Amino acid sequence: MKTNKFFEILSWAYKQGDGFQESELIKKFSLDQNWYLKTFRSSANENENLVIHLRYDDKNNTHYHILSEKGISKFFDLNKPWHEKFIGKVFLVLIGTAAGVIFKAFWDYLNTTN
Numbered sequence: 001m002k003t004n005k006f007f008e009i010l011s012w013a014y015k016q017g018d019g020f021q022e023s024e025l026i027k028k029f030s031l032d033q034n035w036y037l038k039t040f041r042s043s044a045n046e047n048e049n050l051v052i053h054l055r056y057d058d059k060n061n062t063h064y065h066i067l068s069e070k071g072i073s074k075f076f077d078l079n080k081p082w083h084e085k086f087i088g089k090v091f092l093v094l095i096g097t098a099a100g101v102i103f104k105a106f107w108d109y110l111n112t113t114n
Contacts, residue, residue: 014067021062
């Protein structure tokens with residue numbers, strides 16, 4: 001599936017503040033139910049799923065779902081412009097390199113003072 005459609009699904013789900021029915025999402029995006037379940041709710045650990053159960057409505061016999069923390073994070077990650085993702089990765093590399101240089105200098109200092 002193209003990233004654009006995946007992003008559209010996450011975007012739509014994110015905007016459903018009161019939750020959504022999975023059947024509604026599957027129908028709206030013409031998804032294969034097995035693909036949906038495998039992609040969005042494959043783990044028994046809800047923290048690993050992109051979509052989690054929100055509530056059950058007794059009156060309508062309906063389950064409502066929302067994006068999990070991981071799903072929201074994925075939505076925002078895909079929503080970032082490419083240059084922000086690139087700059088973030090470069091920044092992490094620079095921090096790691098600086099930390100390594102500082103540690104090495106400190107280690108060398110400790111070994112020369114003994």
